[in-house]
Amino acid sequence: MKKLSLRARVLTGTVAVAALGAGTFGAVSASASAPAAAPAAAVKADTSNRNLQQSTHLTVAAATKAAQATLDAAKKENQRVSVAVVDRNGNTIVTLRGDGAGPQSPESAVKKAYTAVSWNAPTSELAKRLEQAPNLKDIPGTLFLAGGAPVQVKGAPVAGVGVAGAPSGDLDEKFAQAGVASLTR
Numbered sequence: 001m002k003k004l005s006l007r008a009r010v011l012t013g014t015v016a017v018a019a020l021g022a023g024t025f026g027a028v029s030a031s032a033s034a035p036a037a038a039p040a041a042a043v044k045a046d047t048s049n050r051n052l053q054q055s056t057h058l059t060v061a062a063a064t065k066a067a068q069a070t071l072d073a074a075k076k077e078n079q080r081v082s083v084a085v086v087d088r089n090g091n092t093i094v095t096l097r098g099d100g101a102g103p104q105s106p107e108s109a110v111k112k113a114y115t116a117v118s119w120n121a122p123t124s125e126l127a128k129r130l131e132q133a134p135n136l137k138d139i140p141g142t143l144f145l146a147g148g149a150p151v152q153v154k155g156a157p158v159a160g161v162g163v164a165g166a167p168s169g170d171l172d173e174k175f176a177q178a179g180v181a182s183l184t185r
Contacts, residue, residue, distance in 0.1 A: 055088055058151065058159045062183060063093035066151070066161055069182030071098050074166065074175045081165035081175060084109035085151075086117055088158050090141065098165070105165035112172070113162030114141050116148030120157040123148035124173050147172030149180050 058066075063085040070083040075098070082097040082105035092113075097106050115123050124146035130136055137144050143162075146169025151159035161179040163172040 056153050056156075056158045057087050058085065058093060058183075060093060063159065066159075066179040066182050067094045067096045070161060070163055070175050070179035071096055073178035074098060074163070074171075077171070079166045079171060079175070081163050081172065082106040082109045083175070083179060084113045084162045085179070086110065086113040086160045086162070088117060090114045090117060090160075093159070101165045108143055108145075108164035109147070109162040111141060111143035111162065112145065112148030112164060112176075113160035114148075115143055115160070116150045116162060116176075117157045117160030118142065120150050120152065122146070122150070122173060122177075123162075124169060127169075145169050145172075147176055149173060149176040151180050151183060 074081045080100035082101045084095045148162040161176045163176040
């Protein structure tokens with residue numbers, strides 16, 4: 001076999017690298033140009049469809065109004081509390097930690113609001129149910145202490161207001177009710 005010159009070896013190597021690169025590029029290009037999945041067909045919402053359900057939710061503005069009214073009611077009585085407003089599904093809309101409120105109060109307020117909306121009842125009433133069903137307290141995310149109040153529209157729960165930080169649950173619940181009441185004004 002004849003020995004190739006340096007120039008021929010460099011040229012042969014360059015051609016081999018180019019061919020390998022072209023093959024790799026071609027494979028990548030082929031997979032990149034594969035047709036994309038067709039977009040899912042748009043679903044048309046028909047409110048008369050018996051498979052759909054409408055629900056009512058508080059706006060952020062309404063939730064903020066209720067939270068601020070709650071803090072204002074607590075401030076009038078020199079109480080340092082936190083307030084939370086959750087939607088019908090228990091998702092937090094607004095949480096306000098009042099000046100000087102304890103570090104545990106925001107989380108407790110959310111749990112009280114969640115508990116109130118989940119059972120559509122003030123948490124002081126729900127706390128009494130623990131005597132008959134003590135395992136209720138084991139449900140994740142709930143807190144069966146006074147201080148939570150549901151927001152209702154035609155008797156159905158649409159939100160919950162929870163308050164924590166006052167020296168008693170009765171005060172917490174009084175302030176939560178003030179927040180609920182602010183929504184009717």
